[in-house]
Amino acid sequence: MNIEKFLQDKVxxxxxxxxxxxxxxxxxxxxxxxxxxxxxxLVTFPLLKLSRKSPEQTAQQIGEALLEQVAxxxxxxxxxxxxxxxxxxAFWAARLEDIRADEGFGQGAPTGRTVMVEYSxxxxxxxxxxxxxxxxxxxxxxxxxxxxxxxxVIKANLINDRGIxxxxxxxxxxxxxxxxxxxxxxLKGDHLVGKYYVAFDKAYKEEIRELTSRGMDEEQAKxxxxxxxxxxxMLRKWEAKDxxxxxxxxxxxxxxxxxxxxxxxxxxxxxxxxxYESQTYVLGKSLVEDGLARGVFFRKEDGSVWADLSGxxxxxxxxxxxxxTSVYMTQDLGTAYTRFQEEQLDDLIYVVxxxxxxxxxxxxxxxxxxxxxxxxxITHLSYGMVELPEGKMKSREGTVVDADDLIDGxxxxxxxxxxxxxxxDGLSEQQIDDICQMIGLGALKYFILxxxxxxxxxxxxxESIDFNGHTGPFIQYTHARICSVLRKASEAxxxxxxxxxxxxxxxxxxALIGTLAEYPATVLAAAETYSPSVVANYVYxxxxxxxxxxxxFSVLREQDKAKQALRLALAGTVARVIASGMALLGIGVPExx
RNA sequence: GGUUCCGUAGCUCAGUUGGAUAGAGCAACAGCCUUCUAAGCUGUAGGUCGAGCGUUCGAACCGCUCCGGAAUCACCA
Numbered sequence: 001m002n003i004e005k006f007l008q009d010k011v012x013x014x015x016x017x018x019x020x021x022x023x024x025x026x027x028x029x030x031x032x033x034x035x036x037x038x039x040x041x042l043v044t045f046p047l048l049k050l051s052r053k054s055p056e057q058t059a060q061q062i063g064e065a066l067l068e069q070v071a072x073x074x075x076x077x078x079x080x081x082x083x084x085x086x087x088x089x090a091f092w093a094a095r096l097e098d099i100r101a102d103e104g105f106g107q108g109a110p111t112g113r114t115v116m117v118e119y120s121x122x123x124x125x126x127x128x129x130x131x132x133x134x135x136x137x138x139x140x141x142x143x144x145x146x147x148x149x150x151x152x153v154i155k156a157n158l159i160n161d162r163g164i165x166x167x168x169x170x171x172x173x174x175x176x177x178x179x180x181x182x183x184x185x186x187l188k189g190d191h192l193v194g195k196y197y198v199a200f201d202k203a204y205k206e207e208i209r210e211l212t213s214r215g216m217d218e219e220q221a222k223x224x225x226x227x228x229x230x231x232x233x234m235l236r237k238w239e240a241k242d243x244x245x246x247x248x249x250x251x252x253x254x255x256x257x258x259x260x261x262x263x264x265x266x267x268x269x270x271x272x273x274x275x276y277e278s279q280t281y282v283l284g285k286s287l288v289e290d291g292l293a294r295g296v297f298f299r300k301e302d303g304s305v306w307a308d309l310s311g312x313x314x315x316x317x318x319x320x321x322x323x324x325t326s327v328y329m330t331q332d333l334g335t336a337y338t339r340f341q342e343e344q345l346d347d348l349i350y351v352v353x354x355x356x357x358x359x360x361x362x363x364x365x366x367x368x369x370x371x372x373x374x375x376x377x378i379t380h381l382s383y384g385m386v387e388l389p390e391g392k393m394k395s396r397e398g399t400v401v402d403a404d405d406l407i408d409g410x411x412x413x414x415x416x417x418x419x420x421x422x423x424x425d426g427l428s429e430q431q432i433d434d435i436c437q438m439i440g441l442g443a444l445k446y447f448i449l450x451x452x453x454x455x456x457x458x459x460x461x462x463e464s465i466d467f468n469g470h471t472g473p474f475i476q477y478t479h480a481r482i483c484s485v486l487r488k489a490s491e492a493x494x495x496x497x498x499x500x501x502x503x504x505x506x507x508x509x510x511a512l513i514g515t516l517a518e519y520p521a522t523v524l525a526a527a528e529t530y531s532p533s534v535v536a537n538y539v540y541x542x543x544x545x546x547x548x549x550x551x552x553f554s555v556l557r558e559q560d561k562a563k564q565a566l567r568l569a570l571a572g573t574v575a576r577v578i579a580s581g582m583a584l585l586g587i588g589v590p591e592x593x
Numbered sequence: 594g595g596u597u598c599c600g601u602a603g604c605u606c607a608g609u610u611g612g613a614u615a616g617a618g619c620a621a622c623a624g625c626c627u628u629c630u631a632a633g634c635u636g637u638a639g640g641u642c643g644a645g646c647g648u649u650c651g652a653a654c655c656g657c658u659c660c661g662g663a664a665u666c667a668c669c670a
Binding site for chain 2: 025028030031033035036041043045046048055079080081082123160163164165277302304313314315318320321322323325327328331353354355356357358359361382384385387417418421423439447450451452454455456457458460463464466467468469470471473474476477478480481482484485486487488489521522525533534537540541544547548550551552553554555556557592593
């Protein structure tokens with residue numbers, strides 16, 4: 001039950017009695033700030049024209065009427081124009097019972113909609129880095145949020161497995177690799193391939209230097225450097241399906257996939273559908289030709305096909321080259337069309353960095369010009385860059401934070417810290433591994449997901465390896481402590497209360513139930529705005545509220561058995577909601593740490 | 594230059610459809626481990642919400658104008 005809505009209805013009815021018909025939106029209810037007494041607050045300023053009284057008198061009048069007519073209202077106080085309403089303990093006790101009885105608490109009713117979330121979308125020429133981590137964590141979490149909001153969700157990954165950048169790694173491996181393989185080198189497949197991508201760039205730069213020192217201008221040198229010429233020749237061979245090049249391509253991509261699988265597994269992300277660009281890059285041509293025939297696009301003298309978007313404040317956009325080959329936009333038009341057809345999608349969400357805002361603006365506009373109503377159901381979830389203290393990450397300059405290194409480092413730090421604090425004694429190696437994995441990744445994931453996706457965020461590798469304060473491990477710790485209490489209570493033969501007696505609730509516990517009751521609405525809000533950060537901050541507030549209040553006394557030593565049973569029930573519910581919220585972020589919660 | 598996004602404490606970030614005295618964490622300072630886990634708790638200090646004007650009973654939030662920063666504007670993907 002939504003408390004705000006419940007009270008809203010009562011207040012609307014009361015106000016209608018007092019002032020006649022009115023717009024329900026005039027009655028603004030919000031949670032009472034903690035420095036005031038009360039549970040919900042009605043802001044009376046919008047009502048003054050109807051009541052024709054001062055804010056204080058209006059609040060007083062409504063408060064008295066509510067107290068008289070609504071059984072759940074226990075009392076009220078008026079501060080300036082704010083009517084602070086207190087709800088009865090019995091009401092709150094019933095809410096806690098509702099939550100406990102609801103096994104799918106936080107799970108929204110089915111919407112009947114199918115939503116595809118495309119995320120990750122890596123290139124197969126280098127390992128994943130910190131920027132990819134933000135993408136993957138956001139994509140996974142948004143997919144989970146949409147599921148929780150009642151949608152059928154398809155997680156999709158479109159792998160960019162072809163193109164000149166792939167040929168660069170392949171060529172460099174041929175030239176300098178001496179047959180090196182992941183097995184022979186001990187390198188993870190994606191790292192091995194990435195090594196040759198870097199090697200290509202190094203050799204390329206060397207050749208440019210060589211050519212320019214002999215008087216060639218730089219642009220020409222970039223075009224004519226032999227190694228670049230070779231790479232382009234290789235791409236043409238690939239497109240002609242030259243058996244040798246194709247075999248090499250398959251072999252090296254295979255190495256990369258083995259590497260990516262490990263990284264995905266470590267991050268805990270997965271996909272329902274994997275698309276390969278090598279199979280989809282021909283899509284879209286027929287759409288463009290259709291649009292051309294209908295006069296939506298136009299052809300230039302050299303045969304290239306364009307969309308003129310200057311009427312919409314944008315530029316002209318190339319859709320087919322003069323030689324008839326397609327570009328990125330062409331493929332995306334085709335894949336979007338195919339997906340809506342094949343999967344019967346209601347919505348398609350692309351998790352892609354904000355450097356591609358323009359691309360998606362154009363994509364949607366073109367689809368709309370082609371007359372596809374579903375273009376409105378495409379969303380570009382545009383997230384900000386992750387910056388380092390030194391500035392941006394540049395893969396070619398080696399200033400990237402490698403995903404695998406980062407994950408390993410976090411897990412290792414979690415392990416050191418656990419040992420130092422003397423936790424985890426008496427657990428098996430396997431248990432310790434699992435817990436440290438959860439904590440290390442929890443810290444990393446939470447650090448990234450607590451920030452609003454749209455914002456550029458700063459990642460300081462030193463400060464970010466923090467397990468204190470507003471972090472994932474703090475929330476995990478709170479969960480672990482509750483589990484510990486429940487474990488010990490159970491050993492002592494104590495059980496959580498089956499029935500909640502409102503008379504035993506103290507104000508802090510009422511506040512805690514109030515926070516718990518907000519969880520479903522929070523999940524829905526997060527799903528609607530594609531912002532895992534909303535859930536992340538909520539879970540922290542919940543954990544902090546619990547930790548702050550329950551720190552001062554011992555549940556286990558409580559003399560009053562009824563109170564003790566109630567507190568165990570409340571603690572268990574808090575732990576359940578924490579675990580549920582963290583799961584939406586892809587973060588596990590250990591039972592001890 | 595055009596378009597889009599961002600600007601909140603020394604630092605990293607929250608801040609609900611506009612509501613009360615703008616909140617956390619980190620860093621600093623002062624306390625708290627014979628009681629369920631101190632990865633914790635309590636307290637102190639820290640603010641011209643980039644600037645100005647406007648709308649409103651009321652603005653960090655809405656509008657306009659500036660200032661500062663980012664992304665993008667390829668026959669790359």
